[in-house]
Amino acid sequence: MATIKQYIAEHENRFIEELFDLIRIPSISAKTTHKEDMIRCAEAYKALLLSSGFEKAEVMPTKGNPVVYAERIIDQALPTVLVYGHYDVMPAEPIELWKSGAFEPEIRDGHIWARGADDDKGQSMVQIKGFETALKLGYVNCNVKVIMEGEEEVGSPSLEEFCIEHKEKLRADIILVSDTSMISKDVPSICTGLRGLAYWEIEVTGPSHDLHSGHFGGAVANPINELCKLIAGLTDEDGKITIPHFYDDVEEMSPEEREMIKQIPFSEEDYKKFLKIDAVHGEKGYHTLERNSSRPSLDCCGIWGGYTGEGAKTVLPSKAYAKVSTRLVANQDFEKISIDFVKHIKSIAPDYIKVKVTPLHGGSPYICPTNLEVYKVAEEAFEVAFGKRPLARRSGGSIPIIATFERVLGLKSVLMGVGLESNAIHSPNENISIDIWKKGIEAVAEFYKRFGHK
């Protein structure tokens, strides 16, 4: 019998052709003119899933673009894997910067170049072809379900409702997702955390109308000055966030996790050069790679008020506004944080201004514990495929749907993404290295070779 590597090598050309067929359908969810392409793409995935070894597949309606569902149930007593991916892609603009057509996949320098080559057509194929490989070699000893959504790039507006409605159908033990990135081609990693988010708009009102700063300046509170004081006070000299109880639920990193972060190749000099800054800045006692992923942060994302045109117009404005966001980490509850924030701002606002705080958005953080049995299986699978034990690395960004899966379906996700920063997702000349792509397929197959076999 062939090994996993051999099977992949033998079928590589077909795998690539199958991926190319998916890529050629411009399934751009952000543009309503592509509605028909969405359906075409969902149907193409359905056919592909059936030909890849799934026994049942269907295109299921949602409020928005349909979800493709597939399953291969071999024994209800065995554990079940739920694979998540998305078949929609970002728009290709600016078109003129592409070296080859965004929807005309091309191989150059050992890479596949096209919109979706990585995100998420290429990576979802890692899951599907990894499954096929394991299945054909007789390694699959679990039930496998798949959902491919068509609205990930527009914020997954229909998926939570879909999960609630089909909770029973989606019952599983673990979710596998290939939609994240590794540290580098030489440093394989598994994404073990995503930050959550809480976001507010603050409106400060001073006098009821704009005033002459000569006639009133000094005697009436200025809403911009006061807004600045409110925002300035949200972080202290040590870079800590001052909202009461903010850190109460923060799960401190384990010594093991901090040790692993130290192994990530990182040059502060290169980082500063890239950002053109003279110094990094963040929470005291933590490294840049901890600050941007495993620790919460507070950023004012926008601020405005008064005169913002050219020159020196004097005014004591009536209002000033800011948009403030926090990135949250395990186990912070964004709803609790949101309430605490509003309460805090209200409590520190002086009586000479009026302050309105409006929560605008929120999402839970996500963490995949590295001592989870299934994580260890994925880790081993990566080690076999990439020749190195993958580092566990949390990402600083947010993928709200992963936290939604945990909340609605009660399931942890293992984020087996094999993307690279250089893959230029969402940008012109998106690409994926065929070598890494094949190693990803191998890792998924190795996962099935181990999972459910004890």
Next chain:
Amino acid sequence: MATIKQYIAEHENRFIEELFDLIRIPSISAKTTHKEDMIRCAEAYKALLLSSGFEKAEVMPTKGNPVVYAERIIDQALPTVLVYGHYDVMPAEPIELWKSGAFEPEIRDGHIWARGADDDKGQSMVQIKGFETALKLGYVNCNVKVIMEGEEEVGSPSLEEFCIEHKEKLRADIILVSDTSMISKDVPSICTGLRGLAYWEIEVTGPSHDLHSGHFGGAVANPINELCKLIAGLTDEDGKITIPHFYDDVEEMSPEEREMIKQIPFSEEDYKKFLKIDAVHGEKGYHTLERNSSRPSLDCCGIWGGYTGEGAKTVLPSKAYAKVSTRLVANQDFEKISIDFVKHIKSIAPDYIKVKVTPLHGGSPYICPTNLEVYKVAEEAFEVAFGKRPLARRSGGSIPIIATFERVLGLKSVLMGVGLESNAIHSPNENISIDIWKKGIEAVAEFYKRFGHK
């Protein structure tokens, strides 16, 4: 011989007609389409000054609109008064809110209604007709010169150069100006101070380009957060400005001045109601009427950066900006303050951001000491005309040209303005009470009756 009151009563109708003739010329300096009206109006003032008793009058060119100059020299040994006023007016928009034509003066309810009824055609007529009255009654015992500029409403861009060029011609002992307001019709006052101004734009740069707040938030300084810290730190909990040496040259109010301020009718409740605020706020230890006129202030006039549209876009922006102004009081030097401010911001800016501070504007404060002999003459003149000793009151605003006169010509100005806040200068339905206008003329005549007679 008639008294001053009698002369004014006898000639009232002519005075009003003369004012109406000036008002009917729409001398709007902000609009280039009114260039010819500016010349017409200057010529009309020249004719009026000659018919009012000045011996020489001329329309003198400047880089911009001409200056009307007039003089009546009776004896080089006698003191000389220089009268300053302006013949240009603000645009009349919004036209639809006027009850009668902006340039068709009308008398209703004892008021003259028209653009310029107060600012400054009506008030400059107070000076001219006050002089005429005193002259006709044989009271004038000094030399009198007049300059009427045509660009006050656009910031007097040509007047400083005019003063430098004609310094000898403008030689005088004191300047009289009627272009300010009194506390109320029942509380006559003389404006004894104007605040100066220093104004800067601050640009804070963090990373060289906008960043994903998930991937970088917490590890890279956010320029909005940092700008807020800079601005928040410019004032302390007592409402004091923290720029080093800022208060070094501030002239403290005399106990007498503070006593006079206490006599100004002021209801904090009405003030708060008018501004719809729950509390006033300013420098600890000072009253609202001191804070807004006799004490310096710091206002952020504008702020902007990051995402300011609808909703919850997350971004860690590259740049943030603010416009900061201070109002200065005697004897603060705006150039020194400006340098101190830039130095201070530079010194407190942390190394993880770049800060650029650009001075945009500045003007000196002005103070007319109430123990000045000529001030006492004006005070007596007001007391006779209005039946009450006028309060000395500083204004919180700035009229940069008054400080320029002091700097270039070395002359103090006595600000004999008889406007009222209800006169709605710069707004629709500008007006002046004929009764107060006549009292103003009387006060100027009473001034000449006293000045130069000892």
